[in-house]
Structures are given as structure tokens and as C-alpha cells.
Amino acid sequence: MYARAAAATAVALMGAGALVLPSTTATAQSPSATSASDHDRPLVVAHRGASAYAPENTIAAIDKARDMGFRWVENDVQRTKDGELVIMHDETLKRTTDVEEVFPDRAPWKVADFTAAEIAQLDAGSWFSPKYKGQRVPTLSQYMRRVSHNHQKLVFEFKKPELYPGIEEEGLRVLRNEGWLDKHHVKSKLVIQSFSADSVKKVHALRPDVKTGFLGTPAVADLPEYAEFADQINATHTSISAGYVEAIHDQKGPHGKPLEIFTWTVNDAPSALRVAGFGVDGIITNTPDVVREALDES
Ligand code: G3P
Ligand code: CA
Numbered sequence: 001m002y003a004r005a006a007a008a009t010a011v012a013l014m015g016a017g018a019l020v021l022p023s024t025t026a027t028a029q030s031p032s033a034t035s036a037s038d039h040d041r042p043l044v045v046a047h048r049g050a051s052a053y054a055p056e057n058t059i060a061a062i063d064k065a066r067d068m069g070f071r072w073v074e075n076d077v078q079r080t081k082d083g084e085l086v087i088m089h090d091e092t093l094k095r096t097t098d099v100e101e102v103f104p105d106r107a108p109w110k111v112a113d114f115t116a117a118e119i120a121q122l123d124a125g126s127w128f129s130p131k132y133k134g135q136r137v138p139t140l141s142q143y144m145r146r147v148s149h150n151h152q153k154l155v156f157e158f159k160k161p162e163l164y165p166g167i168e169e170e171g172l173r174v175l176r177n178e179g180w181l182d183k184h185h186v187k188s189k190l191v192i193q194s195f196s197a198d199s200v201k202k203v204h205a206l207r208p209d210v211k212t213g214f215l216g217t218p219a220v221a222d223l224p225e226y227a228e229f230a231d232q233i234n235a236t237h238t239s240i241s242a243g244y245v246e247a248i249h250d251q252k253g254p255h256g257k258p259l260e261i262f263t264w265t266v267n268d269a270p271s272a273l274r275v276a277g278f279g280v281d282g283i284i285t286n287t288p289d290v291v292r293e294a295l296d297e298s
Contacts, residue, residue: 042275043282044291045072045155047265048089052286055128056096057087058135059146066150070288073152076159077140079167084116085140085174091160097122097137112163140171144178153189154180155213155262155284161199168202172210186210191262193234197226204229204254211255213262220247227251227259234284237263237275245278269294 049061050068062073076089092109093099099109099122106113116139125132138146147154156175161167171192175181180190192203193213200212213232217239218225226233231253235244240263251259262282263275272283272294285291 045284046070046288047284055125074155078111079164080116082115087138155191158194201229232260234262242278
């Protein structure tokens with residue numbers, strides 16, 4: 001049986017924030033349906049989609065997660081030269097597309113050095129398997145439409161936001177335009193995370209109602225500081241212990257509920273069982289089926 005944090009009883013409404021993004025539902029309120037305390041076992045999140053089985057961060061990867069029965073997917077968001085937000089993990093296009101063949105003279109092939117139209121020409125599937133030839137690098141809008149179509153939920157990561165000043169406002173704008181900042185989505189379908197504390201703080205300031213996560217393993221003594229702007233502390237699984245998870249749950253986040261932890265990247269059954277035993281709230285994994293099976297059998 002998994003150690004679980006006790007259900008939070010208080011719903012703390014946030015004070016007035018600087019809501020620069022007009023929305024009929026921008027009133028700050030506590031997201032609840034993603035809360036660990038609503039579940040008796042960790043949520044399973046398909047990392048970059050079901051990325052062990054389909055090319056990461058493509059539409060095929062989120063469709064694969066859907067087909068395997070997983071609602072939660074994770075992604076990485078960066079910005080093109082002409083300001084389009086796209087789904088890509090690495091700072092360059094080299095590893096996960098055929099950019100070196102299509103644009104041989106454009107080393108080092110940074111995302112930020114290519115226009116959206118150029119990136120749209122790239123094959124983002126063949127590197128993984130010939131079966132996925134023709135997969136594209138999705139724009140954030142295309143991606144959000146597919147996640148909506150699939151009735152999925154999203155852990156959205158601003159990747160290297162320090163390279164892209166203003167990306168938080170832009171990302172939130174796209175989310176709002178795609179219908180993802182209404183009360184329903186904010187309550188149960190979205191977490192925005194980053195390795196950059198400044199970026200998470202900014203998202204929290206812009207949209208205090210949105211659930212946020214800080215990627216990292218801050219010292220226990222520093223957790224209260226993070227709890228001012230992050231609802232989750234999302235640490236690598238090799239860095240955590242039962243005591244650390246307990247220390248996280250002992251803090252209350254910006255919405256008055258216990259801080260949560262989604263740990264990553266857990267791709268084998270023993271590790272899944274280990275972190276589930278610690279009482280983590282979510283497990284981010286390239287192999288969601290492996291994690292699900294481990295949890296089912298425990
Ligand atoms: O969601 C956690 C994980 O994605 C963070 O690391 O490098 O895979 O984006 P990375
Ligand atoms: Ca990520």
C-alpha cells in the first residue's frame with residue numbers, strides 16, 4: 001500500500017494577482033483534481049509522450065500514450081527564430097530530426113535559429129523508427145489541439161526559458177487561446193513546470209490559479225521558499241527518499257494544499273515501487289505501461 005499524504009481540507013483562495021492574461025476564469029483558485037490526495041496511488045505521466053514507444057514530443061507519442069490508456073503526458077516547449085512555440089526537448093534539432101540532412105550548412109542547428117516554416121519541413125520520426133517517418137515537430141497550438149482531442153492532461157515544461165525571454169507570457173497566451181486556461185482545465189488538466197525557479201515564479205505571478213512545478217531537488221530547509229510559488233517539487237527519482245517526500249508533503253503550496261512531488265524518469269518496476277512506497281504523487285516515465293503494471297501488481 002502506498003504512503004499517501006492526507007487529503008487537504010482547506011481551499012485557499014489566492015489574493016489578487018497581476019492577471020495580465022484576460023480570462024473569464026482568471027480568478028485564482030486552488031487546482032484540485034490533479035492533487036495526489038485525490039488518488040490512492042501515484043499518477044503515471046508519459047514523459048515526452050509514450051517516448052519509449054514513439055518519437056518523443058510528437059503527436060504520435062501522445063497518441064501512443066492515449067492508445068495505451070494514459071491520460072497524463074509531459075512535454076518540452078521552446079521558441080523558434082520567428083517566435084512560434086514548438087515542442088522540442090533539446091536546444092538543437094539534431095538528435096530528434098533530420099535537420100542535418102535538410103539544412104547541412106546551419107550548424108549547430110539550434111531551435112532558436114530556425115523559423116517555424118523551416119522546422120515544419122523536418123522529419124521528427126525517422127530517427128526513432130521508419131514506422132514514424134513523416135512525424136513533424138508540433139507547434140504548441142497543434143500539440144494542445146491534439147491533447148484536447150485525446151482528452152488528455154498535460155505537464156507542460158518551459159525548457160531553458162532563460163534562452164527565450166517572454167516565453168512564459170507567450171506560452172500562457174497559446175494555452176488561453178486553445179481553451180486551456182478556463183476553470184475546468186486549470187482545475188484538473190494542467191501543471192506548468194520548469195527547472196528555472198524564475199520561470200515558475202513568473203508563471204505563478206501571471207496566472208496564480210495555474211498549478212506549477214519546480215524541477216529539482218531543493219534542500220529541505222529551502223522548501224518553504226519554493227512553496228510560495230510552486231505546487232510541486234519535481235525531483236529526479238535517484239535524488240529522493242521517504243524522508244524527502246514527507247518533507248515536501250509537510251509544506252503547504254501556494255494554494256494552501258500540501259506540496260506534491262512528481263518524480264522522474266522512472267522506467268523500471270523496482271524504481272516505480274520504490275518511489276510509490278515513498279508516497280510520491282506522480283511518476284513521470286518513458287514506459288508508462290511498465291510503471292502501471294508494477295503498481296497494479298503491488
Ligand atoms: O518532467 C521531468 C523531466 O522531463 C525533466 O527532465 O530533461 O526530460 O525535460 P527532461
Ligand atoms: Ca521535460
